[in-house]
Amino acid sequence: MGGFIDTALGFPAVLFTVLLAVVVCYWILVLAGGLDADADGWLDGALERIGLGGTPSSIVLSIVVAIAWFASLVGSVLLGDHPLLEILTLLASLGIGWAVATLLRRPLERFFPTAPEASRHDFVGRECVIRTGRVAIDFGQAEVHAADGSSAIVQVRQTGADAFAAGTRAVIYDYDDAGEFFWVVPADLSDRSKDR
Known part of the structure; x- marks a missing residue:
């Protein structure tokens, strides 16, 4: 258990560990009714430009962070703690998170229609x-x-x-x-x- 915590709190996984903690807190507040899950605003446009549009940004970013966190843990264990390999692990984790979110975004789009409400x-x-x-x-x-x-x-x-x-x-x-x-x-x- 100590090795897991050391890896989760070591570079580069610590960046995603902090982001994952923010994501978990966000979804706890959404489930408790303290936040609106659809309050995405300007972020939707930014995600659209990098190929992650069509699904609420809160869901897409949660997927990216969770997958990148897991990939950074695996990469840190497999590649060790050499500075160059840590940077490579960071970039690869972001790439894997983005790729998985892109694959999952399409099936999720049908649950989140983006067309304006009929009037x-x-x-x-x-x-x-x-x-x-x-x-x-x-x-x-x-x-x-x-x-x-x-x-x-x-x-x-x-x-x-x-x-x-x-x-x-x-x-x-x-x-x-x-x-x-x-x-x-x-x-x-x-x-x-x-x-x-």
Whole structure:
């Protein structure tokens, strides 16, 4: 046990031992509810540039540190304590940590989608199909398709006296947050305005 502690506290493993202690404390605080695991900010961009994007930086860095710590322990035991070999062990440990994190990042990406959260405002500018017999200032529904191909039935309203019947094409031009409905105009009306 003394040899393990000496190796863990010797160069280069001591660098990763300290980082591993920080990682363990971080995850204890996350599990206790004291920190948010998604609070990554600017670090995500830096990791993206070195090929480790797509997964929260806290998880990627935890993997890099844990693997590099283990690799530095093994390297220190195998290569001894010659200064040049210690530097080589440090660099190799970082490289191994980065390589393993890169391999694990891809399977983990599906658990951490990076696409922005869908919003009702995403429907603004999309064409829809009226599903009710009429659309007025206080009544109407339409079917609209999202960018991912899914469809939704939404509440729609109009300000004019345009004739909307079931099956009519319309264009959504605004969303009313208070009333939770979309404002529409006939699709051929928006086509005419483009032609001018």
